[in-house]
Amino acid sequence: MANLNEIILWCNQTLKSHEFKDYAPNGLQIEGKLEVNKILCAVTASQDAIDAAISQNADLLLVHHGYFWKGEPYPIIGMRGKRIKALIQNDISLVGYHLPLDSHPRLGxxxxxxxxxxxxxxxxxxxxxxxxxxxxxxxxxxxxxxxxxxxxxxxxxxxxxxxxxxxxxxxxxxxxxxxxxxxxxxxxxxxxxxxxxxxxxxxxxxxxxxxxxxxxxxxxxxxEKYGVQRLAKAISEQFDIETCYFELNNPI
The missing domain is CATH 3.40.1390.30 (NIF3 (NGG1p interacting factor 3)-like)
Known part of the structure; x- marks a missing residue:
């Protein structure tokens, strides 16, 4: 078991996320439970990835492509609203790292x-x-x-x-x-x-x-399916918590 805020702090420091000018917020995007026992990682925070996190009792969904991109509409409705609602209802945190996870010389x-x-x-x-x-x-x-x-x-x-x-x-x-x-x-x-x-x-x-x-x-x-897996493995080693990877083979 690990503390959510400690995980985010460690990730932010490791990836130096504050030093990037990005197209979406890096780090914690949706806050769930503060005690994290299991992390599921995926390339994109799709409905399939969220469903997998729910079914596998994950406390945190770690992705490369999260939400709140520049230029997106503000209202949380439709497809995105359904996704966010599912995360909140199941008390699952969404954590995303974009450019910092492309760039990192070891985990990227x-x-x-x-x-x-x-x-x-x-x-x-x-x-x-x-x-x-x-x-x-x-x-x-x-x-x-x-x-x-x-x-x-x-x-x-x-x-x-x-x-x-x-x-x-x-x-x-x-x-x-x-x-x-x-x-x-x-x-x-x-x-x-x-x-x-x-x-x-x-x-x-x-x-x-x-x-x-x-x-x-x-x-x-x-x-881009490797960075989240490398980061998840590093988190697992740092905090001694379970992590797993969700693969939905996207042909694009």
Whole structure:
């Protein structure tokens, strides 16, 4: 058993969440019971994830994509109202970390991608950022664009979309999980051979060709399911409480 406020304080300090300018609040978004015996983590605070937290008697739902995003309507009604009502009625806390959980050099989504792809010599995609949201890494051995696509599909379990450039070999790679397709311009500035993110836009096809950077869309969900699991494991080790992961395979 652990205290909710102590968990949040530890997470905030570990992730340095106060140092990020984000699109949604990081940390405690909905307060439930103060005594936490079990945490369920998921990528997104969907109704399925909430139902899983309820059925598994979790006291806290830890997610990467929570609520109260900038530009969202204020009224708590409809789909979002139903979700929030279920959390409150079952006294379950909702805790979300967005950019801090992308960026963290050990627990973050980008760190997990680097580990999965066995990238070396990690550096910032944008050297001006205090806490880089995107990174650059190097393959141990260069690959052809086609070999790299197959490698990504195998390691990330997602049918990778490849938008081709002219480079015949891939060694230096920029990457940022989720919906960071527009960071391909930063990758071009850093002379990367390829750039990896989760989603893809119509314009990305032309940008990959004209910037001469191979683009690989590896799935928003597929690239961001690791951070919450790493954070949940770290919380479990810090506070000696049970954690589990809810997987709802999102094809986007």
């Amino acid at each position: 989504n980008n760190a997990a991608i680097a580990d999965l792809l066995e990238l070396e010599n990690i550096e910032a995609l944008d050297p001006a950022e205090k806490h880089p949201i995107g990174n650059i890494g190097f393959l141990k051995q260069p690959m052809s664009p086609e070999e790299f696509k197959d490698f990504l599909t195998s390691r990330l379990g997602f049918n990778t979309i490849h938008l081709a450039a002219n480079k015949k070999e891939i060694h230096k790679i920029g990457y940022c999980t989720g919906a960071a397709q527009d960071f391909i311009a930063k990758a071009a500035e850093q002379n990367c051979d390829a750039f990896i993110s989760g989603e893809v836009s119509e314009r990305t096809f032309y940008e990959a060709k004209e910037l001469n950077v191979h683009y690989y869309a590896c799935g928003h969900h597929a690239t």
